[in-house]
Amino acid sequence: MVTSNLGVNNFEDKEKVYLEINRILKKGGRLCLTTNPVGTFEELFELFGSILKEMKLKEEQEELKNSIKRRKTEVEIKLELESSGLKFSKSKSDTTNVRFVDAKAMLNHSLIRIGFREYWEKMIREENRVDFFERLILKVNNIIESEGEFIMTIPMLYLEFEKE
16 A cells, blocks of 8 residues: 555656556555645635736746646546556545634744745745735735635545556
8 A cells, every 4th residue: 555645746747656656556556645636725826826916926927827737636636647557446525724813823834834835935036025925914914804814725635546
């Protein structure tokens, strides 16, 4: 059995990883994985996009679009894995929300710090980084002020595959 909890989706060349998983599994072996599909943090990324547009940061807008495109739908993920020779056997999906009442606390939350913040910071050129994050904090806090909280959606997907 090979397991991946929010791991495989973070590799640049997922197809290569899938082929390697298929190679090392014995007949009847299973791949069990969880991943964040399309829709992860969509509320936050909408704000990112609007700020990058306001700041006229074309390269960063393109990088954000590409980053979002890396997330796949359940069907796309199944097809990727089946094309590596594994047979789909089971799935389960769910969604959770993370709620924040302070933008700075959101950016300093362990989930964000460990899994995302470094990439987001690298996405923005250094000379624009402080301005970008100040604008983000302002926009998130404005939403919190008007709605009482800022909610980010986190869809989760569990998939199982078998080597025939």
